Amino acid sequence: MTRPTSSTSTPFPPPAGARxxxxxxxxxxxxxxxxxxxxxxxxxxxxxxxxxxxxxxxxFHLLHEPLAARGYRTVAVDGRGQNESDGPAEDESPYARAELALDVLAQAAALGTGLHLAGHSLGGQISRAAVLLDHSPFASFTLVASGPAEISESQKQRVKLLHDALAVMTMPQVWEAILAMGPPEEVGGPARGFGTPEQLHLRWLNHKPAQLLATGRQLCAEPNRVEELAAVPLPFHVLSGARDDTWPVTLLDEMAVRLGAHRSVIPGAEHSPNLDRPEATAAALADFWDDPAAHQDLSGRS
Known part of the structure; x- marks a missing residue:
């Protein structure tokens, strides 16, 4: 496994012990x-x-410590055009789903094989595309609050509002509009994210508009690829909160059955169990990773 050789200065300090x-x-x-x-x-x-x-x-900051205590090294990544990872501001082509999937495979190659892959929401769908291209670097795959296809109609409307705003306003102007609206996390609202208000503001400004536009469209038009994923020989885990406005929990339940996946529902958590109930989420992840094959239920696979 590749180990970090240096740390870099960042306005987003890592948790204690992390780099x-x-x-x-x-x-x-x-x-x-x-x-x-x-x-x-x-x-x-x-x-x-x-x-x-x-x-x-x-x-994922609140997951690192409890997962480290269970014996897991965790590497959380900003995707292309997200926060501190660079990307074009206006050209959407590098944010095509296939391109982002290749980024994940490149990250895996840099870290080594036998990785436990976990993607939250959009990150789950990008991870799924990577696994469908090449599952060999991975020991297991966990979808965290990430559904089988496109997002719910209510979330589509919120993404459309964001796209309409980005068409006529700058990123700082959109942030001010977001603060005035107070929307949920999928529209970039400040309430859902780890950090101070100043850090969340900076994170928003760091995002590339082209990344938000391209991936927002993908969330609104994602095809159902559960059947394809079920044919991949990996242990799967579907983890979510007990309530989710982006993909209904019943839909996630059905997806888990189709995948023959281990299913974890975190009480008291919603679309971001990693933020809402990090200790319980870390425990569910580590329990699965300790022996992924033991949790696999092939009876649900088609």
């Missing part, structure tokens, strides 16, 4: 937070964590 640095890959550099296994704990594996729409690697 923030640019991960060098064959497809460029990606900003990561890399948290090692806790001292004195036997290493059990490495996990690659991908954030959701308008999110960033910081959304």
């Amino acid at each position: 923030a640095y640019p991960l060098r890959t064959a497809r460029g550099e990606f900003a990561v937070v890399d948290s090692p296994v806790a001292a004195g704990v036997e290493p059990r594996g490495v996990a690659l964590l991908l954030p959701g729409f308008t999110g960033s690697k910081e959304d």
